[in-house]
Each structure stands twice: as structure tokens, then as C-alpha cells.
Amino acid sequence: MAITLSAGVRSAVSSLSSVQSQATAIQNRLATGKKVNSAIDSPVNYFTAASLNERSSQLTGLLDGISNGIQTIQAASKGIDGITKLVSSLQSTIKQAQADAAQNRPTKAGTALANASEVALTAKSLKDIALDKKIVDATGGTAATADGATATSSGDLGIAAGAFGNRLAISVKAGSTTYTASFDGANTTVRDVVNEINKSGIATAFVDEKGQLNVKGSGSDDVEFGIGNAAPASAAAADITAANAAAVTAAGTGGSNTAIGFLAADATAVGAIKGQAITSAVRSNLIQQFNDLRTQIDELAKDSGYNGVNLLQGDKVSIQFNEKTGKNQSKLDIQGSTLSADNLGINQATNTTLTGFVNFQNDTDLDNATKSLTGALTSLKSISSSLGANLSVAQTRQDFTKDLSNVLSQGADNLVAADGNQEAANLLALQTRQQLSQTALSLSNQSDQAILRLF
Missing domain, CATH: 1.20.1330.10 (f41 fragment of flagellin, N-terminal domain)
Structure with a gap:
């Protein structure tokens, strides 16, 4: 059976229902934090947000x-x-x-080229006497006869003039590298030989305080040294040919190397004095x-x-x-x-x-x-x-x-998220409207109840 409501009651109930529906929607937004919770709320925003979230x-x-x-x-x-x-x-x-x-270069030291008696005669050190000694026999004899130092001369080592006169040559070999040079031996001294060896780049030479000639390699390879008579490549040439270099090396076996302090026993098979590489x-x-x-x-x-x-x-x-x-x-x-x-x-x-x-x-x-x-x-x-x-x-x-x-x-979030502050304010306003609607409904009911007083 249908119940007939007065217009005032019906209006109040409708208003109260509308307020309640809006309040429920706002409460849902506040609970989820979203203003769009389904495609029904906003299809464009809902599906766009879903796509963005999926890619994210x-x-x-x-x-x-x-x-x-x-x-x-x-x-x-x-x-x-x-x-x-x-x-x-x-x-x-x-x-x-x-x-x-x-600190451990291959080195060969010869015997002393000067002695104490020569020091007494010249008032020089063993080293200086040895450096100043001439190489070739000053008397020009054919025999290898050394001349000792005097008060005015440091003497000579007594290498005899050879077939090429006083022409001397040296050969220095380190590994596969050979350095050769020749010079007029008439006035050549041990100092000249030392200087020539030092030019080679593959060995160095010096006379120590004992008057001994030392030949020292610049690298780790064995060092071979020889001195002797040899022909120049030409009358004006300072260097000697490869063939003559070999002759110099061979000459080292004889008196030449012995004269500058290296003993025959020190010679290698090819006749050169050799400084052995050190392990x-x-x-x-x-x-x-x-x-x-x-x-x-x-x-x-x-x-x-x-x-x-x-x-x-x-x-x-x-x-x-x-x-x-x-x-x-x-x-x-x-x-x-x-x-x-x-x-x-x-x-x-x-x-x-x-x-x-x-x-x-x-x-x-x-x-x-x-x-x-x-x-x-x-x-x-x-x-x-x-x-x-x-x-x-x-x-x-x-x-x-x-x-x-x-x-x-x-x-x-910008597309679907709810503004909490705004939604809370809306909910508060709806609650006020709800109270007002309830008051209006109460007043409408009181108006209907006035009929009862007639009975």
C-alpha cells in the first residue's frame, strides 16, 4: 500500500537523501585519496592515469x-x-x-802501469803516471821494451812500432756492437786511449788510484777490448776498416794488451780482453x-x-x-x-x-x-x-x-587524486546541510502531527 507524504516531508526527505549521497561520495574520496576511482567517475582521466602508472x-x-x-x-x-x-x-x-x-757493469781491470819507484822519481801519483805514459816504445825499437818513468818523463808502455809505423788502433766490443778508432801512436798516451774508449758509448775507461786501467761496459753485455798496430782506411782517415778492427782484436793476444796491463791469460779465444757480464x-x-x-x-x-x-x-x-x-x-x-x-x-x-x-x-x-x-x-x-x-x-x-x-x-595522481582539504571542507558543509535537512524534516512532520489535535 502506498503511503502519501506531504509535500514538505517529501521535499525534506529528498534533500536529506541527496546530501547523504554526496557525503558518501566524499567519504569514499577521502578514504581512497582519489577523486576518480573508476571509469564511471571520469573515463578520460581514469584510463590516462592507468596508462601513466603502468609505464611508471x-x-x-x-x-x-x-x-x-x-x-x-x-x-x-x-x-x-x-x-x-x-x-x-x-x-x-x-x-x-x-x-x-x-752498479754491477762488466768490468776488467789490468795490472798496475806504474810503481812506487816511479812515484818517487816523478813526484806524481800512480794514477797520473799511468795516464801520462806513452803507448809506443819511445826508442822506436822493434822489441816490446817498456821505458820506466824519469824525473822529466812518465815513460812508455813499450808497444813496438809495427808494419804501419806508429799507427795505433783500438777495438771495443759490447754484445753485437763494435767501436773502432785509430790515431798516431807516436805521442799517444794512456789518457788518450781512455778518452777514446769513453767516446765509444758502449764502454767507459778510467785509471784507478793503483795505476790500473779499467774498462767497464755501459750495459750488461760482455765487454771486449783490444789495442795494437793497424793500417788506416786511407792516409787521412781516423777510423780503421772492419778488417783492420779484427786485426786489432787479434793483436790483443800478444804484447799490445799485455803492455797496457792485461795479461795474456785474461785474453779470450779471439784475443780480446773481456769483462764478463755479472749474474x-x-x-x-x-x-x-x-x-x-x-x-x-x-x-x-x-x-x-x-x-x-x-x-x-x-x-x-x-x-x-x-x-x-x-x-x-x-x-x-x-x-x-x-x-x-x-x-x-x-x-x-x-x-x-x-x-x-x-x-x-x-x-x-x-x-x-x-x-x-x-x-x-x-x-x-x-x-x-x-x-x-x-x-x-x-x-x-x-x-x-x-x-x-x-x-x-x-x-x-594529478588526474585522479582528490584534494583532501577541499573534500574535507565539502564533507563538513554537507554535514551542516544534513543537519538542516533533518531539522526541516522534523518541522514538516510536526505540521502533519497538528491534525491529530483535532480529534
């Missing part, structure tokens, strides 16, 4: 992959830093070997140190991986920067390189000359090792620079992805 979620998911890529690059970069320090230590080891080599215990001990450091380069490179990927062992890492696929996908591919001591050109050390090894007893090998280590550092710097550039790109894209994800989320 996808980008956020990529951040883990970007982070792993960054850590992989950083692990390789730390490996490069460690290997660089090891190479620097190898350089230090080579420098120690070179320093020891400089240094210091450099031998450095070999193990060098090889241990070299091994650690390989070990450190193997340990420079992250999460199973090692850019120093030839692995590849791919970092994806956006949510797209195919040609629209944005990513960074980093191809690693296999890093080892061999690949850096760092050979093992040994005590002998072997192909592919560093002979710590040889100056040339040590110099080559220094160049190789310098080249290795250059290669490491290049790899480090490349990793640094890729790391910068990855970190920049990581920051960009975070910011873009935030922008997308904020944009979605």
Missing part, C-alpha cells in the same frame, strides 16, 4: 637491471684500478733490477717477486666479476633503459675484454735469454720490459676510460629513469 611501473622495474649493470661496470673498474697498482709495482721491481745493473743475486731474487706480481694480475682480473658477469674476462653486459622493444628499445651494450698479463704484453722473468721472457741479467731486456709496462699502463688507462664513460651513461640513465617514473606517477 615498467620503468621502475628496469631500475634493478640498470643497477646491476652499474655494479658490473664498477666491479670491472675496481679491477682495473687494482691491476694498475700491480703494474706500478712491477715497474718498481724493474727499476730495482736496473739500479742493481748500473747478480739481487736481480735473481727479484725474478720471483716480478713473476708473483704478474700472476696476481691474472687472478685479480678473474675476481672482478659481479653477479656472474666479468667484463675483464670477455663477458658482455646489456643494460635496458626503456620499456620498449625492437628498434624503439633504448639500451647500452658493453663488450668486455679478456685481461691478462700476456694480453698486456708483460712477459715472465728469468735469469737467461729466452724468447718471450725478461732476462733480469740483461739491460736490453730490462729496458724492453719497462716499455712493455708503460704500454700496459696505457692500455689499462684506455680500458678504464671506456668503462668510466659507460658508467657515466648508465648512472645518468638511472637518475633519468627514476625522475621520469616520478613524473609519470605525479601526472597520474
Whole structure:
């Protein structure tokens, strides 16, 4: 059965229902924090916000992959830093070997060229007497007869004039390098010979305080020295021919080398006085140190991986920067390189000359090792620079992805989020209207109840 309400009551009930409906909607917005909770509220805003949130979620998911890529690059970069320090230590080891080599050059010392009685006659030191002695027999005799010092002369060593008169020649050989020179021996002194040897660049000579002539190599190779008579290449030439150089070396077996203080027993098979290369215990001990450091380069490179990927062992890492696929996908591919001591050109050390090894007893090998280590550092710097550039790109894209994800989320919120302050004010206003509507309904009911008084 239908109930008939007065117009006033019906209006009050309708108003109260409308207020309650609006209040319920506002309460829902305050509870969810959104003004658009479904497509019914606003289709455009709802679906646009959903799309923005979906992309933001996808980008956020990529951040883990970007982070792993960054850590992989950083692990390789730390490996490069460690290997660089090891190479620097190898350089230090080579420098120690070179320093020891400089103090232990092949040297041959002859017997004394002056004696105490000559010191008494000349009032000069043994060294000065020896330096001032002439080479050729001053009397011009054919026999190798030395003349002692007098009060006015330091004497001579007594090398006899040969078939070429007083023409003298010297030959200095170190390794495969030979230096030869000739000069008029009539007035040539030991000092002249010393100066000529010092011009060679492959050996040095000096007379010590004992009056002994010393020939010292400039490198680690055996040093051979000979002096004797020889013909010049031409009448005006200062140098001698290769053939005559050999003759000088051979002449060293006889009286020539003996006259300047080197004994026949000191001669080698080819007749040259020889300063033997020295096998240094210091450099031998450095070999193990060098090889241990070299091994650690390989070990450190193997340990420079992250999460199973090692850019120093030839692995590849791919970092994806956006949510797209195919040609629209944005990513960074980093191809690693296999890093080892061999690949850096760092050979093992040994005590002998072997192909592919560093002979710590040889100056040339040590110099080559220094160049190789310098080249290795250059290669490491290049790899480090490349990793640094890729790391910068990855970190920049990581920051960009975070910011873009935030922008997308904020944009979605702007479309569907409710203004809490505004909604709270609206709810308070509706509550006031609700109270007023309830009062109006009460008044309308009282008007209807007035009919009862007639009975």
C-alpha cells in the first residue's frame, strides 16, 4: 500500500537523501585519496592515469637491471684500478733490477802501469803516471821494451812500432756492437786511449788510484777490448776498416794488451780482453717477486666479476633503459675484454735469454720490459676510460629513469587524486546541510502531527 507524504516531508526527505549521497561520495574520496576511482567517475582521466602508472611501473622495474649493470661496470673498474697498482709495482721491481745493473757493469781491470819507484822519481801519483805514459816504445825499437818513468818523463808502455809505423788502433766490443778508432801512436798516451774508449758509448775507461786501467761496459753485455798496430782506411782517415778492427782484436793476444796491463791469460779465444757480464743475486731474487706480481694480475682480473658477469674476462653486459622493444628499445651494450698479463704484453722473468721472457741479467731486456709496462699502463688507462664513460651513461640513465617514473606517477595522481582539504571542507558543509535537512524534516512532520489535535 502506498503511503502519501506531504509535500514538505517529501521535499525534506529528498534533500536529506541527496546530501547523504554526496557525503558518501566524499567519504569514499577521502578514504581512497582519489577523486576518480573508476571509469564511471571520469573515463578520460581514469584510463590516462592507468596508462601513466603502468609505464611508471615498467620503468621502475628496469631500475634493478640498470643497477646491476652499474655494479658490473664498477666491479670491472675496481679491477682495473687494482691491476694498475700491480703494474706500478712491477715497474718498481724493474727499476730495482736496473739500479742493481748500473752498479754491477762488466768490468776488467789490468795490472798496475806504474810503481812506487816511479812515484818517487816523478813526484806524481800512480794514477797520473799511468795516464801520462806513452803507448809506443819511445826508442822506436822493434822489441816490446817498456821505458820506466824519469824525473822529466812518465815513460812508455813499450808497444813496438809495427808494419804501419806508429799507427795505433783500438777495438771495443759490447754484445753485437763494435767501436773502432785509430790515431798516431807516436805521442799517444794512456789518457788518450781512455778518452777514446769513453767516446765509444758502449764502454767507459778510467785509471784507478793503483795505476790500473779499467774498462767497464755501459750495459750488461760482455765487454771486449783490444789495442795494437793497424793500417788506416786511407792516409787521412781516423777510423780503421772492419778488417783492420779484427786485426786489432787479434793483436790483443800478444804484447799490445799485455803492455797496457792485461795479461795474456785474461785474453779470450779471439784475443780480446773481456769483462764478463755479472749474474747478480739481487736481480735473481727479484725474478720471483716480478713473476708473483704478474700472476696476481691474472687472478685479480678473474675476481672482478659481479653477479656472474666479468667484463675483464670477455663477458658482455646489456643494460635496458626503456620499456620498449625492437628498434624503439633504448639500451647500452658493453663488450668486455679478456685481461691478462700476456694480453698486456708483460712477459715472465728469468735469469737467461729466452724468447718471450725478461732476462733480469740483461739491460736490453730490462729496458724492453719497462716499455712493455708503460704500454700496459696505457692500455689499462684506455680500458678504464671506456668503462668510466659507460658508467657515466648508465648512472645518468638511472637518475633519468627514476625522475621520469616520478613524473609519470605525479601526472597520474594529478588526474585522479582528490584534494583532501577541499573534500574535507565539502564533507563538513554537507554535514551542516544534513543537519538542516533533518531539522526541516522534523518541522514538516510536526505540521502533519497538528491534525491529530483535532480529534
